[in-house]
Amino acid sequence: MKLLVIEDDKRIARVLEQGLTEDGHNVFLCHRGDEGLELIQSQYFEVIVLDVMLPGCDGFQILKQTRQAKCSVPILMLTARDSMPEIVHGLDLGADDYLTKPFQLEVLLARVRAMGRRGQVPLLDQLKVGGLVLDRGQKRLLRGEDEIPLTRKEFMILELLMRRPQQVVSRNELIEAGWGFDAEVSDNSIDFYMHSLRSKINVQGQRSLIRTVRAQGYALHAAS
Structure with a gap:
C-alpha cells in the first residue's frame, strides 16, 4: 500500500519507515503537520499514520481538515497521551484507530494491514x-x-x-x-x-x- 507517516520524532519515524517498508509498503515520510496536510491534499494514500503532537499543525487539526474535505482515507492516530478524553476526541473527529506510545511495531503493522483491507469508504453516495x-x-x-x-x-x-x-x-x-x-x-x-x-x-x-x-x-x- 501507499502509506503516509507524519511523525516529528525522527527516531520513531525511521523505525516506522523501516518496519512498514519491510512489510511491503511504499512509505512517504513527513515530520511537520503543515507539510503532511499538503501531501494529503495533493496525493492519494491508502493509509495514514498520524502523530498528534506535531510542529506546524497538530494531528487533530490535520484530521479535522481531512474529514471536512470529504477524504475518507483510513487514519491511525499515534499519541503519547493515554487520556481517554483525547482518544475520544480523535475518534469523534474521524480517526479509524489509535495507538498510544510506546507501542509494539508488530501491533502497528497488523493494524495498518487491517485498515488497508477495509479500504477507503467514500463519504458520498x-x-x-x-x-x-x-x-x-x-x-x-x-x-x-x-x-x-x-x-x-x-x-x-x-x-x-x-x-x-x-x-x-x-x-x-x-x-x-x-x-x-x-x-x-x-x-x-x-x-x-x-x-x-x-x-x-x-x-x-x-x-x-x-x-x-x-x-x-x-x-x-x-x-x-
Whole structure:
C-alpha cells in the first residue's frame, strides 16, 4: 500500500519507515503537520499514520481538515497521551484507530494491514465527474436522465477512476479494484475493459474521458 507517516520524532519515524517498508509498503515520510496536510491534499494514500503532537499543525487539526474535505482515507492516530478524553476526541473527529506510545511495531503493522483491507469508504453516495454520475447505492451510472449499463467489473473500475479524477491510476490498482489483490490478470484483459468503458462513456466528437498515461496507467478527465 501507499502509506503516509507524519511523525516529528525522527527516531520513531525511521523505525516506522523501516518496519512498514519491510512489510511491503511504499512509505512517504513527513515530520511537520503543515507539510503532511499538503501531501494529503495533493496525493492519494491508502493509509495514514498520524502523530498528534506535531510542529506546524497538530494531528487533530490535520484530521479535522481531512474529514471536512470529504477524504475518507483510513487514519491511525499515534499519541503519547493515554487520556481517554483525547482518544475520544480523535475518534469523534474521524480517526479509524489509535495507538498510544510506546507501542509494539508488530501491533502497528497488523493494524495498518487491517485498515488497508477495509479500504477507503467514500463519504458520498454519488460520485460526479463531468456529466457522469455514479450512484453507488443503486449501482447505476447516469448521464443526465440516461442510464449507462455497466458490468460489475466495469462499475468497480470506473468507481476507482471517479474517486480519483485527474489522477493517474496504475494497472495494478485497477486490477485490485476489479479482480482483487494478487489476482493474475493479463494486460489484454485490462485493455478490453478500458476499451469497453470508453465506448460506453465517451461522447461522440469529444476527447476520450479515460486517457492513457504511458507506462503509468489511466486517468479520468471531465469532458472538455
